[in-house]
Amino acid sequence: MNHLKQQVLNKMKQNQLKITKQREVLIDLLIKHRDTYLDITKIDQLMRQTFPSMSYNTVYRNLKQLEEAGLLEQNNQMGHAMVKVICEFDHHHHFICQNCGIVTELKECPMSIYQSQIPGAEILSHQFVLEGLCQNCSNCKSKEN
Amino acid sequence: MNHLKQQVLNKMKQNQLKITKQREVLIDLLIKHRDTYLDITKIDQLMRQTFPSMSYNTVYRNLKQLEEAGLLEQNNQMGHAMVKVICEFDHHHHFICQNCGIVTELKECPMSIYQSQIPGAEILSHQFVLEGLCQNCSNCKSKEN
DNA sequence: CTTTAAATGATAATCATTACGATTTATAAT
DNA sequence: ATTATAAATCGTAATGATTATCATTTAAAG
Numbered sequence: 001m002n003h004l005k006q007q008v009l010n011k012m013k014q015n016q017l018k019i020t021k022q023r024e025v026l027i028d029l030l031i032k033h034r035d036t037y038l039d040i041t042k043i044d045q046l047m048r049q050t051f052p053s054m055s056y057n058t059v060y061r062n063l064k065q066l067e068e069a070g071l072l073e074q075n076n077q078m079g080h081a082m083v084k085v086i087c088e089f090d091h092h093h094h095f096i097c098q099n100c101g102i103v104t105e106l107k108e109c110p111m112s113i114y115q116s117q118i119p120g121a122e123i124l125s126h127q128f129v130l131e132g133l134c135q136n137c138s139n140c141k142s143k144e145n
Numbered sequence: 146m147n148h149l150k151q152q153v154l155n156k157m158k159q160n161q162l163k164i165t166k167q168r169e170v171l172i173d174l175l176i177k178h179r180d181t182y183l184d185i186t187k188i189d190q191l192m193r194q195t196f197p198s199m200s201y202n203t204v205y206r207n208l209k210q211l212e213e214a215g216l217l218e219q220n221n222q223m224g225h226a227m228v229k230v231i232c233e234f235d236h237h238h239h240f241i242c243q244n245c246g247i248v249t250e251l252k253e254c255p256m257s258i259y260q261s262q263i264p265g266a267e268i269l270s271h272q273f274v275l276e277g278l279c280q281n282c283s284n285c286k287s288k289e290n
Numbered sequence: 291c292t293t294t295a296a297a298t299g300a301t302a303a304t305c306a307t308t309a310c311g312a313t314t315t316a317t318a319a320t
Numbered sequence: 321a322t323t324a325t326a327a328a329t330c331g332t333a334a335t336g337a338t339t340a341t342c343a344t345t346t347a348a349a350g
Contacts, residue, residue, distance in 0.1 A: 018347050019295060041337075055299045060338065064299090095263050104263055117239050118249055120280030135265030163316050163327060186306075192329045205307065238339090291350105298345070306337075314329070320322080 005031055008071055014071040022058055025050050030072075035103050095130040101111055153216055162213040167203055170195050175217075180248050197198055204268065240275040247279055 009019060009029055018021070030038070043058045051058075066072045074081055093106040132138075153172055161180075162168070174191055175183070189204045196203075208273060211217045240249040 016296085020297060020347070051298095052316075053299075056303090056337090057339070071205075079295065095266065104266075107264055117251055118275075119281075120283060122239065122278045122283045130263075133267045134263075138265060138267045160329085165316070165328060167329075198330075200328095200332090201306090202308070203329065252319095292337105293350085294348095296345105296347080299343090301342100302340085304337100306335100308335070309333085311332100312330085315343070316327080317325090319324080 002031060004034070011069055012066075013073055015065075017069065018063060022047070022051060022054065023062055026059070026062055031094075037103065088101070093130075095132070095134075104134070147176060148253065149179070156214055156216055160210075162210060162214065167192070167196060168207055171204070171207055171211075182248065238275075240277070240279075240282075249279070251275070 008031070012019060012023075014145070025047060025113055029095065040059065042065065043063070044056075047054055063072065068114060095104040095106060112120065151171060153176070157164060157168075170192060171188070174188065185204065185208065187202075188208070192199055192204055208217060212219065238251040240251060241247075
C-alpha cells in the first residue's frame with residue numbers, strides 16, 4: 001500500500017475514525033488527485049461512481065472529519081468553487097495553475113518579515129497562494145493567439 | 146463626501162454602472178466596514194434594514210459587478226463563509242483577526258523570492274493572508290482562562 | 291461471535307445563489 | 321423640465337449546496 005495512504009489511515013485511527021468502504025474510496029480518490037484541488041461536488045460525483053446511492057451527507061461529513069483530523073487542506077481559489085485537497089505533512093505553500101489546476105509546492109515561507117508589523121498579535125495561521133498559468137498552459141495559450 | 150466614496154463612484158461611472166439608491170447604501174456600508182471582511186449574507190441583511198423588500202439578486206448582482214469593476218476584494222478565510230471587502234487602490238496584504246475580523250494591512254510583499262522556483266510559469270495573482278488574534282482579542286482571551 | 295459506538299442511507303429541510311420577465315428608475319439627449 | 325432608453329430592481333420561483341434527523345447497517349474491540 002501507498003505510503004501516504006498508510007499515514008492517512010494511521011492518523012484516522014488515532015482520531016477514532018473507522019475505516020469504512022466509503023472512506024477508503026474517498027482517501028484513494030484524494031490521494032490519486034493529490035496534486036490538484038478538487039471541488040467538493042466533483043468529489044461527490046466521483047464517489048457516486050462507486051456508491052451510486054450514497055447519502056449526500058457522507059462526503060460532507062467525511063471531508064469535515066478528515067479536515068478536523070488535520071488530513072485535508074481547504075482552498076477557495078479558482079472561481080467561487082469550494083475545493084479541498086489532501087494534506088501534506090509539512091509546511092509549504094502553493095502555486096496553482098488557473099487553467100489546469102495543477103499545484104506546485106513552493107519552498108520558502110515568507111513569514112519572518114511580518115511579526116514585527118503587528119506587535120502583540122498572535123499569528124495562528126497563514127495562507128499564501130500564487131496563481132497563474134503553469135509553463136505548460138502558458139505555452140498552449142500563446143499558441144492559441 | 147468621503148474621498149474613497151468619490152473614487153468608487155467615479156470608477157462606477159467609468160464602467161457604465163448607474164448610481165442607484167441601493168448601490169449607494171451598499172457602497173456606504175462597504176466603506177463603513179472597510180477594515181473588515183463581510184459575509185455576503187451579512188451585507189444582504191444590513192441592506193434589508195434600509196430596503197426591507199429588496200430582491201435577493203440585488204446584492205449578489207451588485208457585488209459581482211463591483212468586483213468586475215475592480216472595486217472589491219474577495220476572501221474565503223474565517224470558516225467557510227464567503228466574504229467581500231472594498232478594494233484599496235494599491236497592492237498590499239492582510240492580517241485578519243479570527244475573533245473580531247479586523248484587518249491590518251501589511252507592508253511588504255514576499256513575491257520576489259518565488260519566480261525562480263516556477264520557471265516558465267506566469268504568475269497572474271497571489272493571495273497572502275495571515276490569520277490569528279489581534280492584540281486586543283489576544284488579551285481578552287488570556288483573561289478568560 | 292457478540293457488543294457497541296460510529297457511520298451510512300433515506301428523506302426532507304434549510305440556506306445560498308441564480309434565473310427571468312414585468313416594472314421602475316437613472317441618465318443623457320431633446 | 322420632459323422624454324427616451326438602457327440598465328437596475330422587484331417579485332417570484334427554481335436551482336444547487338449543505339445540514340438535520342433517525343432508523344439501519346457496519347467496523348472494530350473484547
